[in-house]
Amino acid sequence: MALDLEKGWRRIVRSVPACLLLLGLCAACAAPKGIGGDAVENDRPVISIMAPLHFPHAPSAELNARIEELTGAKLDVNWVPDGIYTDKMNTALSTNSLKKATFVKHTDYIFVKNAIRSGSFWEIGPYLERFPNLKHLDADILGQSAIDGRVYGLYTERPSSRQGVIIREDWLEALGLAKPGTTEELYEVIRQFTVSDPDGNGRHDTIGLADRNDLVFGAFKTLSSYFGSPNNWGIADDRIVPEFELKPYMDTMNFMKRLYGEKLMNTDFAVTSKEMQRDLMIRGAAGVYIGSMTDVQRLADEAKQLDPSARFTLANRIEGPEGYRVWSIPNYNGLYLFSKKAIRTEEELLEMLAFFDRTMDKDVANLMRYGIEGKHYRLSGGQVVLPEETSQLRVTEVNALYSLMIADLGNPNVLQAAKKETLWELAEQLSADNEKFIVKDPTIGLESMTYDEKSMELYKIVSDATYRYMLGQIDEAGFYAEVDRWKRSGGSLMMSEYTEAYLAKD
DSSP states (O other): OOOOHHHHHHHHHTTSOGGGGGGOSHHHHHSOSSSSOGGGGGGOOEEEEEEEEOSSSOOOHHHHHHHHHHHTOEEEEEEEEGGGHHHHHHHHHHTTOOOSEEEEEGGGGGGGHHHHHTTOBOOOGGGGGGSTTGGGSOHHHHHHHOBTTBOOEEEEEOOSOOEEEEEEHHHHHHHTOOOOOBHHHHHHHHHHHHHSOTTOSSSOOOEEEEOOSOTTTSHHHHHHHHTTOOBSEEEETTEEEEGGGSHHHHHHHHHHHHHHHTTOBOTTGGGOOHHHHHHHHHTTSEEEEEEEGGGHHHHHHHHHHHOTTOOEEEEOOOBBTTBSOEEOOOSEEEEEEEBTTTOOSHHHHHHHHHHHHHHTSHHHHHHHHHOOBTTTBEEETTEEEOOGGGHHHHHHHTGGGGGGOOSOTTOTTSOOEEEOOHHHHHHHHHHHHHGGGEEOOTTTTOOOHHHHHHHHHHHHHHHHHHHHHHTTSSOHHHHHHHHHHHIIIIIHHHHHHHHHHHHHHO
16 A cells, blocks of 8 residues: 655654555554554664763663653664764764764764765755654755755754853852953953962862863864954955964964963863863862853752852853954754665665654653653643752753754744743853854855865864964964965865855855
8 A cells, every 4th residue: 555655744653663664554553653652562663873962971761761652763872972972973984883873063064074975874855845843944954054955964953152151150259250241351250260269268279261172162262253263264355264364363372372371271271071171160170161151050050069159150242352253153063964874775764764753743852852741840831840959850861862852943842941940041041142243154055175075184283283382382483384284285275165165156
């Protein structure tokens, strides 16, 4: 019997796994809501996924079981700590051992483009219209992530910029300081947190800034936007030029070099992991963290377990020479790509897409976002109430599931929270405020074959030179000598290709 996938897909994906569609409608009639059901319990589709873990614990077994029950699938999720995720993903890619669905961060997407073009991943664009939720994915965001006009991934959604400054509020109050509003005020807060005994224990055992070995999501790129840098690339005389050729980039390196030289930050920042950086904040060894403002709730919760008096606040408007500026990324944080090595048939691909489509339905989406009603949250007037007393329980049992949610910001099935934890709410408010002064990357949507082929080795030239300059190992002339090497190694060609694409677009 032929099945109309277009018209009946919602009923089908909730009734039977896609691999059973050709076996007839009997199982569909008997199965509960989901991709599968008890009638096919021993033949549930296996949904294997590699996903980043941003929290100390993977989701609870109870939640995992509920998702399996609702979707009719068997989950096989490889949760990889975020700090080592890029390395693990690249290893899986190079050894051809990817899961059926693998999350690729926006910043790592460039490194898999060649694999995509060589046919290692399924093109999913032609299938999206078959699914009731996936067919409503944002066309602009899909376009931002498309390669050669083809859609390969399901996106996890995020605001344009969550970047800002997380600060120990109780330390500010102890020293009589206001939240910083300029780059110089930020420097002064960092300095005072180092030299003025903000924790009042009579010992010189604190530093101002905690940073890590990440020039993008660590402190550097956010500081760079405060100092006026473009976002990766700038436009000068109708030419696309790299940010590190321009003065604000040097100003940022000098700011960081100053902090390092005066020992106002962790001096091993060039080799510090995100976990080590977080630990400095949690145990009260540092008072300023520059990065994603949404990290604040978890930092605050864990710090209070060690010191109940610890309080945190946020600042997003740090004025620099050109006013308020903050870098942004496209509105996807990353993509789930589908391996052709792990997914051999179109039927298996449909199973995977059906699972992700099902996660956007109201019951599954809110389970993944908030947990179990009555245990992790309660409803009031159709809105979610997140009690303070269940905050830590959500951290340990629920919050990791956020990494599996696709297009959540634009999904009308996700309930709104009536009253969130104060710091979460503040982080979201300031992220929305960032939209007023974001700096976009002018090359988004433009193609450069040299960038796709050589960006990793070229980036290493500049990133190494940036660290060496900040650590005082090379001077300004030495840094620009490395920029010239970057140009000779393919950078100039990359600039030309982007410039040509930019002018053609206009």
